[in-house]
Amino acid sequence: MGLVKWLGLNPTRTLLNQSRFLGMIAVALPVALAGCGRSPQQLPDIRPTVKVSTPESPGMYHIVQPGQTLWSISQSYGVTVEELARVNNIEDPSRLLVNRRLLIPRTGASEWAWPVPGGEILAPFGERRSDHRHTGLDIRGQDGQAVLAVRSGRVLYSSTMRDYGKTVIVDHGDGLSSLYAHNSKLLVNKGQRVQRGQPIARIGRTGNATTEHCHFEIRRGETPVDPLLYLRPVSH
Numbered sequence: 752m753g754l755v756k757w758l759g760l761n762p763t764r765t766l767l768n769q770s771r772f773l774g775m776i777a778v779a780l781p782v783a784l785a786g787c788g789r790s791p792q793q794l795p796d797i798r799p800t801v802k803v804s805t806p807e808s809p810g811m812y813h814i815v816q817p818g819q820t821l822w823s824i825s826q827s828y829g830v831t832v833e834e835l836a837r838v839n840n841i842e843d844p845s846r847l848l849v850n851r852r853l854l855i856p857r858t859g860a861s862e863w864a865w866p867v868p869g870g871e872i873l874a875p876f877g878e879r880r881s882d883h884r885h886t887g888l889d890i891r892g893q894d895g896q897a898v899l900a901v902r903s904g905r906v907l908y909s910s911t912m913r914d915y916g917k918t919v920i921v922d923h924g925d926g927l928s929s930l931y932a933h934n935s936k937l938l939v940n941k942g943q944r945v946q947r948g949q950p951i952a953r954i955g956r957t958g959n960a961t962t963e964h965c966h967f968e969i970r971r972g973e974t975p976v977d978p979l980l981y982l983r984p985v986s987h
């Protein structure tokens with residue numbers, strides 16, 4: 752039963768999620784070239800090794816591999832075991848079958864704000880570039896528009912980072928951090944506490960950017976992950 756049963760009980764929600772995702776891709780593709788175009792060799796010194804995490808399907812499903820447990824999968828996606836078990840209708844987490852298709856819920860979405868109010872996605876996470884994959888989302892914004900902290904935390908970095916331009920990194924205290932690049936102005940200082948929704952910078956095109964936008968990343972430790980695992984692209 753499992754996933755099939757869950758889907759059967761929630762057909763509308765699943766269809767909505769899929770159509771929303773396809774819609775975002777359709778919007779993102781024609782303007783993908785408008786975003787930033789850095790290469791891994793040009794990443795700042797404080798993050799010398801950046802690996803791009805590429806789930807089986809962006810924010811939707813995970814295929815269970817040999818040796819994986821519900822706990823290890825929950826850790827790698829930043830969701831709780833309880834939530835994974837609930838949405839996949841798993842009664843006994845110790846008996847997880849290899850090759851099972853798990854729905855990865857976008858839990859915690861209510862805890863996270865969208866960093867640029869009204870800003871649509873210009874380029875998705877994981878998009879193929881010439882020699883690497885895109886490590887974040889490019890989100891459109893107007894020059895000078897406020898960039899908001901997506902979640903409360905402490906400012907880990909607020910300065911200029913080569914191709915990222917004027918950049919803020921917020922440490923959320925649970926192994927996750929968020930990064931906001933290409934700003935025209937920085938509004939916070941290193942060490943400062945910030946709240947969800949607080950303006951921390953202003954949109955710009957500093958660093959390697961061809962248009963005004965926010966290059967937004969969520970990192971689990973040192974590894975950028977798809978922000979859409981955590982945030983919903985809302986326009987308010």
Ligand SMILES: [Zn+2]
Nearest residue numbers: 787888889966
């Ligand atoms: Zn970017």
